[in-house]
Amino acid sequence: MAAVTAAAIMASCLSGAAEKNAGTVVKEAPAEEQPVLVDTLAIPHDKFGESVRYGRELMLRTAYYIGPNGINGQYLGNKMNCTNCHQDAGTKPYAFNLVASHENYPQYRAREGKVLTLAERVNNCVMRPHNGKPLPLDSKEMIAFLSYLKWINSFAPKGSHFKGEKNLDVHFPDTAANPVNGKALYSTYCSRCHGTEGQGQLTADNGTYTYPPLWGANAYQPGSSMHRVIKQAQWLKANMPYDKATHDKPFLTDAEALDIAAFVNDDKQHTRPGVKSFDYPVAAEKPVDYDHPPFVDSFSVEQHKFGPYKPVVDSWKAKGMKAVY
Ligand code: HEC
Ligand code: HEC
Known part of the structure; x- marks a missing residue:
């Protein structure tokens, strides 16, 4: 892995604008600010490696294996793939990167108000963005996801x-x-791929999406973090x-990323599957852009x-509280 340079990975995985700017000299970041480069050719050829390889397949072709018509089980409620958000199977910088996840769990999650294992956190995404039912914790699929996450963390x-471990700031x-x-x-920049109704575009065999849906019955649930305006804007900005x-x-x-995320996630204009689960048992631990009351401040649902x-964040800071988003 050490032999692979940042320039090489940038050349290999960036498209469009990056090619246009291929002549641009990218200033070398200090060592601790380099992206992590995962060399998939190094997956071991043993039983653990088999599980890692299946886990990577599951990240890339989630719907094929465990989608509504999945060949190895029907868990997801839609035909999206994990990699649609966790791009390059969770290894792309600033795309909800999963390289550090293995070492970051078990972790206290404000959302549930308790400590979750990484397996439980994987199931949160199976249930919310994928509108599905949880994988059994001892299933071959869950073990494969965890094997893969452990391996990329190495x-x-x-x-x-x-x-790129965290998101870009907006x-x-x-x-x-x-x-x-x-x-x-949205109609200028997004609808040519995601469609005028945000419906996305299925592949020819109807198995998954060439362009995943953004709202409607086949998109992520309102309880997904992608449904939060700031969170989505951070991701849109980079990707x-x-x-x-x-x-x-x-x-x-x-400002454009925030406006578009506001449009995509506007529940007055768009529907989504499932109901929002009313979690965050401790109101003071809610992200600023989570729009379900009760709040610890007097700002409206609309403003959240x-x-x-800024006024929300500043009011929290003034009270000595940490504003997260
Ligand atoms: C619609 C987008 C979307 C899809 C699809 C999706 N996720 Fe997520 N996932 C997110 C967001 C957003 C977060 C929170 C990231 C953050 O807070 O910065 C997240 C967080 C996670 C985390 C926790 C990361 C950490 O270190 O705390 C894991 C693990 C995870 N997802 C796994 C998966 C897996 C496995 C799949 C496929 C079964 C999947 N996700 C599908 C959007 C998605
Ligand atoms: C050239 C086609 C194209 C354009 C234009 C485009 N996207 Fe995407 N979008 C994709 C693809 C492909 C993916 C899946 C990424 C992957 O699998 O690596 C995606 C994924 C997404 C996702 C996460 C998955 C989901 O469906 O929830 C969101 C959100 C999103 N795009 C929003 C936008 C917005 C907003 C715009 C306009 C600013 C936009 N996209 C423009 C092709 C496009």
């Missing part, structure tokens, strides 16, 4: 941080995110439009959802 600098404008403006931006954005050269401005976020 490439990470232990206990330290690396480039700067909060003074005004609220605007779903009306977001709608116009969408698919053929134009890179984390080093985002395509959307921060769309902003302006």
Whole structure:
């Protein structure tokens, strides 16, 4: 793995805008800020390696194996794949990267108000973004997900941080995110792939998506983190439009990313499957952009959802509380 350079991985996995900027010299980041490079050719050829390999397959072709018509079990409620959000099977920087996950669990989760194992956290994504039912903890599939997550973690600098482990920041404008403006931006930048109704585009065999859906019956549930405006905007900034954005050269401005995320996640305009689960038992631990009351402050549901976020964050800070999003 050490032999693979950051430049090589950037050349191999970035498309569109990156190719256009191929001549740009990327300043070398200090060692601790390098992205983690996972060399899939190094998966061991033994029983553990078999499980790792299946886990990687499951990340990439989730619907094929465990989708509504999955060949190895029917768990997901939709035909999306984990890699649609955790891009490059969870190894792409700034794309809800999963390289550190194995060492970060068990972890206290404010969402449930308790300590969760990594397996339980995987099942949260099976249930919410995939609108499915949980995998049995001792299933071959769950063990494969965990094997894969453990294996990719072996490439990470232990206990330290690396480039793209967390999301890109978005700067909060003074005004609220605007779903009306977001709608116009969506038709300019997004609908050519995700469709005018956010329905996405199925593959020819109907097995999964070439372009995954963003709302409607086949998209992620409202209880998914992707449904939070700030969280989605951070991800969009680094990764969408698919053929134009890179984390080093985002395509959307921060305000545009927030406006589009507000439009995609506007429940007045769009429906989603499943009901939002009313969790976060401790109100003070809710993310700023989680829009279900009760809140520990006096800001409206609307302001929690769309902003302006700065006054909310500042009011929390003034009370000595940590605002998360
Ligand atoms: C619609 C997008 C979406 C899909 C599809 C999705 N996830 Fe997630 N997942 C997220 C988001 C958002 C988070 C939270 C990331 C954050 O807080 O920055 C997350 C978090 C996680 C975490 C916790 C990471 C950590 O270190 O805390 C794991 C593990 C995970 N997902 C696994 C999966 C697996 C496995 C699948 C496929 C079965 C999957 N996800 C499908 C959006 C998605
Ligand atoms: C050129 C086609 C294309 C364009 C344009 C595009 N996307 Fe995507 N989008 C994709 C693909 C492909 C994926 C799945 C990524 C993967 O599997 O690596 C995706 C994934 C997503 C996801 C996560 C998966 C899901 O369905 O929830 C979201 C959210 C998203 N795109 C939003 C947008 C938004 C908003 C825009 C406009 C700013 C946009 N995309 C523009 C192709 C595109």
